[in-house]
Amino acid sequence: MRSIDDIDVAGRRVLLRSDLNVPLDLKGSGEITDDGRIRASLPVIKKLSDRGARVVIMAHLGRPKGADHAERAAGGPSLHVVGVRLTELLGKQVEFAADLAGPSAAATVGALTDGGVALLENVRFEPAETSKDDSERARLAARLAELGDVYVGDGFGVVHRKQASVYDLPALLPHAAGDLILAEVAVLKRLTEKPARPYVVILGGSKPSDKLGVIGNLLGVADRLLIGGGMSYTFLAALGYEVGNSLLEADQIETVRSVMAEAERRGVEIVLPTDLVVATHFAPDADSVVVPADAIPADREGVDIGPDTRALFAAKLIDARTVFWNGPLGVFEFPAFAAGTRAIAEELTKVDGLTVIGGGDSAAAVRSFGLADSAFGHISTGGGASLEYLEGKTLPGLTALETD
Ligand code: ADP
Numbered sequence: 001m002r003s004i005d006d007i008d009v010a011g012r013r014v015l016l017r018s019d020l021n022v023p024l025d026l027k028g029s030g031e032i033t034d035d036g037r038i039r040a041s042l043p044v045i046k047k048l049s050d051r052g053a054r055v056v057i058m059a060h061l062g063r064p065k066g067a068d069h070a071e072r073a074a075g076g077p078s079l080h081v082v083g084v085r086l087t088e089l090l091g092k093q094v095e096f097a098a099d100l101a102g103p104s105a106a107a108t109v110g111a112l113t114d115g116g117v118a119l120l121e122n123v124r125f126e127p128a129e130t131s132k133d134d135s136e137r138a139r140l141a142a143r144l145a146e147l148g149d150v151y152v153g154d155g156f157g158v159v160h161r162k163q164a165s166v167y168d169l170p171a172l173l174p175h176a177a178g179d180l181i182l183a184e185v186a187v188l189k190r191l192t193e194k195p196a197r198p199y200v201v202i203l204g205g206s207k208p209s210d211k212l213g214v215i216g217n218l219l220g221v222a223d224r225l226l227i228g229g230g231m232s233y234t235f236l237a238a239l240g241y242e243v244g245n246s247l248l249e250a251d252q253i254e255t256v257r258s259v260m261a262e263a264e265r266r267g268v269e270i271v272l273p274t275d276l277v278v279a280t281h282f283a284p285d286a287d288s289v290v291v292p293a294d295a296i297p298a299d300r301e302g303v304d305i306g307p308d309t310r311a312l313f314a315a316k317l318i319d320a321r322t323v324f325w326n327g328p329l330g331v332f333e334f335p336a337f338a339a340g341t342r343a344i345a346e347e348l349t350k351v352d353g354l355t356v357i358g359g360g361d362s363a364a365a366v367r368s369f370g371l372a373d374s375a376f377g378h379i380s381t382g383g384g385a386s387l388e389y390l391e392g393k394t395l396p397g398l399t400a401l402e403t404d
């Protein structure tokens with residue numbers, strides 16, 4: 001992969017795909033709750049600007065809904081709040097375009113001078129960005145290509161997505177990989193090439209349908225899988241337990257059963273919660289109790305791992321020499337249900353080996369506990385992207401940057 005040091009950017013318009021998908025406090029103020037991904041994106045923006053490029057940043061935020069740009073723009077979330085934070089952190093005005101490939105983008109980019117920085121509105125306001133239809137994505141990519149002379153890919157968190165700004169656009173312009181992507185790949189390589197064992201993978205979070213698919217492939221990688229958070233309920237259901245109102249992917253139960261059988265054959269340990277914190281409903285002040293994993297009341301939902309599970313997971317981490325963790329083990333945003341995620345984050349700081357935490361919410365969680373980034377081997381900006389890399393999958397965004 002070419003790096004940005006290999007390309008000439010002075011006086012040229014550089015279309016930079018960054019990952020600025022930061023968690024927002026959507027129930028409250030709409031403020032950014034963890035700006036780690038913005039900070040991680042700064043070095044390349046600075047470097048390009050210092051070298052006299054006209055930097056045009058493309059990024060997504062959240063999962064906008066609606067039929068077209070107008071509907072999605074009305075529903076949000078807008079990247080404007082990110083532009084404000086970026087301006088503060090960069091110490092330099094970041095011009096904001098109110099659309100992606102429309103009149104505002106053209107005017108904003110046209111007005112940039114050498115070293116200037118602009119941020120385009122949420123790429124996912126254009127439904128074509130994430131379209132499965134190659135020609136729809138290609139049309140959007142062609143419109144975006146009008147705005148730049150060079151493409152730089154630095155959004156590691158989205159390299160596993162075959163999307164217009166990640167996969168199709170680099171094919172239309174001279175391109176290079178940004179420093180963040182190169183650094184992330186360098187760390188993940190260490191996890192795939194002769195990792196020290198035992199190698200423990202911890203999985204949690206709220207996107208079981210995205211992540212259940214990857215577990216099968218991790219059986220060839222890890223010695224132990226510790227499973228908590230939203231995806232654990234599908235495992236508990238596969239064991240025949242009642243899971244009440246907890247997150248459940250009923251159509252994945254069969255897949256999970258075959259994964260468990262395969263793990264047993266291969267001698268990979270799958271460690272599930274033995275007790276859980278269950279709440280009456282999804283709210284910070286919901287009434288909650290701890291119950292055994294096989295006794296979840298039908299009218300309750302699991303929101304955290306319980307104290308026995310915290311101790312069990314800690315014991316499974318004591319001798320680990322490599323750990324990869326993606327996905328909070330409970331609804332850590334609500335202090336009452338953060339104990340499980342916090343306990344495991346603290347255990348990780350004691351591991352004698354390489355510890356990598358991946359994922360926007362996972363990174364936000366460990367930082368919210370006041371743990372320094374330096375307490376871990378690496379905090380990756382990519383959750384899904386890191387997982388797919390570890391599985392040995394080809395990542396479209398990396399392929400696009402590798403291809404001439
Ligand atoms: P990452 O961003 O690190 O990849 P995800 O986006 O998959 O992680 O998941 C993060 C979310 O998972 C958090 O917002 C957290 O509240 C939620 N979560 C964790 N455990 C549960 C649970 N038991 N029920 C509902 N949501 C959960």
Ligand code: MG
Pocket residue numbers: 359360361362383
């Ligand atoms: Mg997330």
